[in-house]
Amino acid sequence: MPCPAPKKSFPTRFLPTSWTAAIYFSGWKEHYSLYPVTERLVARLGAEVAPYVAGKGTLRFSLSEPIPAKLIERIALLRAEEEADARKAKAAASHKARG
Numbered sequence: 447m448p449c450p451a452p453k454k455s456f457p458t459r460f461l462p463t464s465w466t467a468a469i470y471f472s473g474w475k476e477h478y479s480l481y482p483v484t485e486r487l488v489a490r491l492g493a494e495v496a497p498y499v500a501g502k503g504t505l506r507f508s509l510s511e512p513i514p515a516k517l518i519e520r521i522a523l524l525r526a527e528e529e530a531d532a533r534k535a536k537a538a539a540s541h542k543a544r545g
Contacts, residue, residue, distance in 0.1 A: 468525040480505045480521065487524050495521070 472479045481504045488495055494517055500506035505521070507514065 468529050469522050477506050477508050484528060
């Protein structure tokens with residue numbers, strides 16, 4: 447899936463898919479956050495994301511630690527898959543409703 451250039455929407459940044467944002471970033475004084483993080487994503491990545499879970503739907507990364515770029519890349523790809531699956535399900539439901 448091609449990834450358009452990130453768009454800025456204060457105070458967050460997001461990487462959009464064709465129809466919706468797959469992930470959002472927010473920067474804070476001592477950390478940055480990434481969201482939405484679904485239960486499905488947490489289940490798939492398990493121990494890799496466990497130290498960063500900061501409540502429902504949010505991962506929190508300390509500014510004092512190296513950026514886990516490979517992990518964030520995997521999260522972005524999984525979120526893009528989730529968004530694609532959701533679009534397919536919505537299209538199928540709409541097609542079914544029309545008969």
